Amino acid sequence: MRFIIGGAGSGKSQRCLDELTQAAQAAPAGPPLILLVPEQATFQVEQALLGSGRLKGIIRAQVLSFQRLAWRVSLKAGGLALPPLSDLGKQMVLRALLEKKRDDLRLFHQVADKPGFIERVAGSIRELRSYRQGPESLRRQLSQLEAEGLGETSLGAKLHDLALVMDELRSYIEGRFTDPDEYLTVLAARLEESRLLEGAEVWVDGFNGFTPQELAVLGAVMRSARQVHISLCIPPGQLYKAGGHHSPSDLFHPVLSTYDQLMQLAAESGVAVDPPLYLNEPLRFRGAPELAHVERYLFRQSAPAWPGAPERIALVEAQNRREEVAAAAREILRLVREEGLRFREIAVVARDLEGYGDLAATLFAEHGIPAFIDRRRTVAHHPLVELLRAALEVVVQDWAYGPVFRYLKTDLTGVSRAEIDLLENYVIEHGIRGRAWQQQEPWQYLRRYTLEEDAVPAGPAQQALLDEIHRIRRRATAPLLAFQRRLQRRGRPGPTVREITTYLFQLLDDLKVARQLEAWKAEAEQRGDLETAREHEQVWTRVLELFDQIVEGLGDQVLSPKVYLQVLSAGLDGLKLGLIPPGLDQVIVGTVERSRHAGVRATLILGATEKDFPPQPAEDAIFTDRERERLKQSGLDVGPTSLERLFQEQFLTYVALTRGSDFLWISYPLADESGRAAAPSPVVGRMRRLFPELKPRPAAPPAPDAEAAVAQVATPRQLAAAVARALRRARSGYAVEPHWLDLYQCIVLDPDLHREGAAVLAAVGYEEWLRRRGTPVGRELARLLYGDRLVTSVSRLEAFLSCPFRHFAGYALRLQGRAEFTVSAPEFGLFYHAALSLFVRELERDGLAWDTLTPDEAWRRMDSIIDRLAPRLQSEILLSSPQHRYLLRVIRRTLQSSLDYLSEHVLHGEFRPVAVEVPFGEEMDGLPPVEVDLPGGGRVLLRGRIDRVDALEGRDGRWYVRVIDYKSGRRDLRLGDFYHGLTLQLLLYLMAVVEGGEPLLPGTRVPAGALYLPVYDPVEPVNAPVPPDEVRPLRRKRYQARGLVSDDPAVIQAMDAAGLGLIQAKLKKDGTVYKGAPVASPDQFRQLFAHLRRVVRACGEQILQGEAAIAPYRLGPHTACQYCAYRPVCQFDPAVEPQGYRRLEKMDAPDVWQRVAAAGGEGDV
Template sequence: MMSLSFFYGTDRETLQMHCRQLAMKDGRTLLIVPEQFSLSGETSFLDLQRYNTEVTSFRRFAQEIFYQTGNSGEYIPGSAKLILMEQALQKCSSKLTVYKTSTDKKGFSDTMCKTVSELKHADIAPHTLLEKKEELNGHPYLQEKLTDMALIYRYFNELSEKVGRDADDDLTRLTDLLSQQNPSINLSDTTLILYYFNGFTVQERKLLSVLNGLCTNIYIGMVTESCHRTDETKLCFWSTIRNMEAFSSMNPEYSLIQGEKKNAELPFLAEQYFTYPSRKWEDNPKNITVFSAENPYYEAEMIASEIVRLCRQDGKRYRDFTIVARSLSEYEDVLEQAFRLFDIPYFTDQKESVACHPLVTFLMSVRDIFEYKWNYESVFHYVKSIFSPLSKEQGDVLENFALAYGVFGNVWTDDKKWTDKLNRVFMDEDCGFDRTEIENARNLLVYPLTLLWDKVKGGQTYCYQAENLFLFLESIQMYEKLTEKTELFFQNGEQQLSEEYRQLWNILLHVLDQVVNLAGEDKGTFSKFMDLLEEGFSASSVGSVPKSLDSVTITSADRFVGEGVKCLFVIGVNEGEFPASGEQYGLLDGTERDILEAFGLEMANGRQKSAYMEQEIIYKVISLAQEKIIFTYRKADMDQTAKAPSQIIGRLRELFPNLSEITCLPLVSSPGFTFSKMVESPSAYKQALEWFEAHPQWKLRLQMLERDGNRQRVTLSSETINQLYRNELKVSVSRLERFKRCPFSFHATYHLKAKERRQYQLGAPDTGSFLHDILERCACLIDQSASLSWQTITREECGILVDRIVEETVSQWFGGLLISSPRYFYLTARLKRLLSKNLYAISLHFKNGLFRPLGYELEFSDKGDFPPVTLRISDGKTVKLTGKIDRADVYRTPDGSWIRIIDYKSGPKELHLNDVYYGLNLQLITYLDAMCQEDEPAGVFYFNVTDPYTRTETALDGTELIDALRKNYKMKGLVLANNAILRAMDENCDGGSDLIPAYVKKNNEPGGSIATKEEFQLLRKQVKSCLKQLSAEIRQGKADVLPIKTKREYSCTYCPYSSVCGYENNTGQCKSFTDLTKEEIMNRLEDGEND
């Protein structure tokens, strides 16, 4: 007699034993398991083959029947289904209402595919949706949704039927076939056993209803403590029992299978977790533990450390451990890092989608280059890919060039624009790039892509576009690159990555074939063609096998099988994560699903079903461990966002009052982990240090660690110094100032040549260079002009002169940046006005004084206007100091000549005697000293090139406004305390000056920022001493990470090397300087005291 029987219980081991006993009976037995458990099921029941038992799944069972009856056919792969759905959406988009604007959105076709699959599993046809829509009065929006879904569903079915078979229809087709009582199908001597199922879809239930009349017996094993729902039914069994009750019309028999586990704590947990009121376990549980960690990375480290400990102390094997997370994506990376550190083999039980694989993103970057017209992001997404035809070095150089000189858009593809750009850039011999290298890199980038674009532009057929895309991939040797990567990963022991790359070429060809077969004659843009490819890739995945049989299994809670798990880690037990919240429902939300179920359409997940499912998952997880279970949670995310433990942790504490919670790791575990911890706290690892020193493979890392610990104190070898400077040190004064501020920064800048990426924009240094250059050119023209002079030039003439010089030179600056856009045209106009005002302000220095220009951009060097400043340092070596003065003026009298030095600054700058004394500001005094070997010093100044404004409480007329603004052009610096010199600089300086920082007081004494001749001499002597000291330290190889800190500056504030040197702002040593008064400085200098 044919019958349906349920055997149920909560002891999985006993249930499996009963399942085996049923399978050992006479006759043929089909043991049906869920699709995702088919591999593990075959492994668990391998010994039953001798009893004529076959482990299969519903889908494989259906395919076997189709083959027997001649109903087999070719199936539509997932990638093809997405392409078909995309076509269906395009065909019916104009007829849609709710989803009319969604059909072109990325991911919508995938969501719709999943919805259709769900509807088929629920045995809901398009006409069923339309029929049910008529009953839904009072829900107009849901009615419109169902109308749209039915239309899309119907179009998809029509397209699918022309291509092949949808595997989602298999069980419905099998049910229809079995209902016809086909004589070629004989199941009368077959027993069906269904195991591992938590529930069944409508499709599966209908099939089982038909099979119940054809098979000898059907046995269904379910994990539950009861077969009927009551008020006392635990939530974790609610959905399971509900599924059992759905078979009530078949009058099933029920058998309770009871058993006991050896470990009493674990069944107590499973039994009491969902029981209210519950009993408590008063003893300290030895096999249930909770780990709490500061963040996900420490959580992963704790797990790895515990696995190593249990393997050592309890003799466990890696295969005895399974790690379960509700959301595995949150932990994949940190677990991988931790397991590598502890050298633990592992296997992640999930297929990886290729949609985000570097190969796919590379192909999509080709689309983006054409779609976004060669913008920066798309071009260098392509260039930086591991599949790019450019080498990494070529890509880096080309990117630096493009960023520095604004190469984007059709400059890449238009040969004339490209050549014009190069000609402008390479007018500057110091641009830092090699023209041949840049052109070769550009050719590798552009030519394969333009060849492809010439073929596919204009809306060709998808077949033609696929052919040319394949030719493009051949031209850049894509197959060879994938093969090379596959072999490289394999040689490096990365079997999982090697296996992924091995499959990629075939997946790529398969998706291309699907597009050609399904939509080859359709026409569309290349972008649309690539969108179809992307949809195909999103449905494709790469699988892998474990590296070895002895490895830790990592899986998600919903895929978790659990057979043979001795030690289970349940990780990420945080609020909102396990149990999961915010269930994703697809096109129908939870409320709409509940409404449809109330009207007779049973969908997979409504709000209530999702809640029950989470409870089922919790029960499954806590009931599967055989010997030990460890729960872990984190207190914060990596970004320091606080995280609370889940309700699961709270329930554990209620059931086990003496439950231990571990918050720290053992100090010594695997070598890699112990070494990393020893770096953080060397004093706590003295014995471990001895062990590492005794093992050669770790000794080198210790030596590197020791050098890193002393990284603030760095000395270059004498061989390196001799290679850099040989017998003579040549260095500019500005570089010595850089050395004083931080020796490491000096060497990184001038010897390692490390510098920040130049951007195609006008930064502060670029603006300063531009202003200096224009002012110098204007000044030289004034001196050379027969019609212009500093004493007579007007504001209007300054404006005309500046305008002329800027227009003559603007195209040569920064690769034509200042003429590249309307924004920069406007900025250039502003710079012209600024320069005109400042040029006229400079002329006032000559109109109101007796000093005259001596020269502009005066250079101290072997081939410059003056010889370099030569000094002899302590080791007897010679130092040649070079530099450049923006402007030097002279005042000639019968008694001698007086020199003043002016440095133009594009930002605020003042001369502080403290900076001179400590060696932080040496240039002005050095240049003054060099030019005053026979002449007398008059002063040193900074002239701030600025566009000033002023605030007043009353309105000013034109003259008053000019007078108010003039004060903003006053130079900052130090002037000789001599009334004659003061008046030679500003004839109107009695009582105050708008030009210089000094004046003549009413008592006829000089006042302001002044220094006597003797004080200037002391400063000159101090500066020479600093120059010698700094030069000697460079010769000695000093390269310390030693920034300076004063009241006005801190070396690290704008330093580009802070991420390189590793200097810690809070704990690192720095050199601090205390401000002194002028009197204190001069007293120290008179007493011979140097810094």
């Protein structure tokens, strides 16, 4: 055996390749020449071996990993008769075994169902095998603990459960499979007798340490081969520490420990050790002395400072990871364009790709950088994997909403997304789940917008929708229903694993999944996305292999679909794809220990923070550090502790910093992904001590720096974004440098630049359109949309006056939010209105007066009404679940409390309800519409429905009219809002009855009031217990009717004869009205009505002219955007366009009275 000793960049790997090549050239035929490297490095090393051009082909030379060597030996010596049990197959078998032995487990049964636990158990078993530990050694340790009285501790329970599981696993595998975890053990035992390495020469390269299993194999290699060369990354000047003279904190401690182990192994194997080959010169850094300085002095306690600023090293700090990766992309492009590097000569290294892999893939693609993310890709969310999991969950969870639509949205079911959206909206609206999916008859669920009448048959449009829903449902669920029928076939104890797996494959075949994946693969290849193409290809193969594994492992066992789902999920969760780089000239993005970079000239290290570089290793999920130390002291080595792994991280940091030959870039974010501050890595401090003139530079320069902003531009899309930012700043009042306008012209005129930046330019155009307040749709289009006669509701006018675009979106485009199967505020209001309306109507039907009812009689009637209405709301939603039955109790309690206080208005007042739910507009049995003529000859016809009309016949024979509007909460009538047209409804209702109420109240009608009546169950906050006799007056304030009433003291007296505070207006002892009360004289009511007509006239004229501007109002702190459903459509952004609001003047009641009095009955608003 001979060691090849040298530090990073000294040419160890190249020396191994050169010696192997020379031996192959000298004697093309002969004993094997083997280069043994880590599994993940085999592809790059083979590429380097053949890429030099010195070997036209290879017969003797072989690049192998330990696993591949084991396969070669098994192939020659026998032992491949049984199929291997893959990691995924083992996880699924473990899941089934844990379920089977659940009652015998002491600890694992508590966490066996948690995601990822099976994978951790499999990893622990693999680690124990690699350290040559089996269930026997675990039981010996458990016996020792029990002898010390510690058998019932957590460690004892873990040893017991692991030994039990390993025993069960071994019994299950025996005679059925070969265990890949035992491959190296078998290799060590059979290598010599196989004579595979007889006369061979072996080079071992790329390892920093070996497991006990691998050391046993190396011992057999030493005894079998003619010569073994092992390269180790140890500077020759550090070798004096070998033989146990190094501490765990030494930088090269992991490799020195490996050297000691190999020397001991050679002695035990009777193998002679030749003098080491020392490689003293850092050949890699011949053209970059700064990097040689890093390799030599990085972790030394005393090191000379580098004179001046280093030209080939950069420190970069970014605000966040995204900015950091974007800066790295620009640096890569600079290295390629200005330094002449190839993409394949650039390595991007992160200690953990979890936070950087996806960002690098996205941002590098945006910059046009070909990149390969070197990681095993999880396919847990691939459509095929999601389809399998969701299909089983549909059966197990009885067709719950989530699994059904996860299944449908995989795009593998042959149903288009538009059809799925239509079906999903219908299902969400009506709360469909469970057996409803399995019924043969078409669904007939329809939303009802009134509760007072029995359901009516579907109209033509509704029936067409129901027919379409039925067609989509039958096509979407047919394969899944067939799958369910096969699973639930009667007359047998239950399906076996083999049968369930067969049914799943039949489902995939019914859906023609293989054909769809092939189509996706072809599409990905056509657009040049080779990684995605290979992913679609590999995932199908891996799923079929998974099916084979589960059938071979558990085929004849009877499992319920629920347990089968758990077993299959354990396999699917661990399903990962290992892809090879699809191109030759690519940036490799990887981790320090996984990625093998050959010929790297520039290394970019991302995420150099205190937390992540080096990372703080977490304790193992099974054994804690204390437990590992305890086992090691007892002679049971189960792997390194987190502290030992931390010392290894220091060496990996050294490897990462010395990987590139010409350039080193180190970057770090100042904040993590959650926004918390992140400190730079200690490595950054060491670098600055080595290079005092090395200063961190920002990843992105400050925005006002125009030259630096242009320097950030690396792609046409970024150019367009930079121009857009500059133009936005110009609109905010800042000066614009002329070059931005020149660049804008370049984008507009250059076809290639315009194509790439079109989306950004469109955004600039949108903001300009927004600044101009939008363009009307035009009178002609408005006439097509609305006609010459605008028949509308007051709420529609309020929407227009709130924001013209809100009206356009809701009433012209008819955009609607998704209706959901839930009891929201509108549904509560609908129920309250219907219940109170029926209460009054049934009193009238039965010839009863409200004021003659006792509270108990009134409540019994209301309780009966609630029972009748409850099933009518949204397909019996209030009876559908415990949650909704609780809401029904809330409704019942609210109506009981509200009815009690609403009755006081009848008991202590003279006004009586004369009609409820009074329609006005174009209905035969209602009041006439409110008509307003427009200057251009058009007309506005207002329609609506008034909750309740009360009246009192005066001594003069006139009717004093009061309109009531029920509200699910406390509401005030603010005259300022009315003046601006934001709250027209209440006073419009009063005007409709006063002016057009002849069919209801023949004769003269006088406005007496317009009031909001709250229907709710408020909680009154108090500071101390309240005496029982004070509770009712206190709560009565919460139920006070609020609005505007006549200033006639007799009318006020008629509304609150006992002075209980039923309304806001109060009378003094002398019979006059308190100052500031919300009252109006008959003239003032006429002035309000005249103003209302002016508002309607102006509003109608603008609507018919096609006004649709994005012009939301702002009145004090309130804006039209606060509760607007159309914000995602208009995208009005007050931060971008703070002056875009239509600001309304804040007005108090005196201001309004003054304005309406001055306007009189004429004029415009």
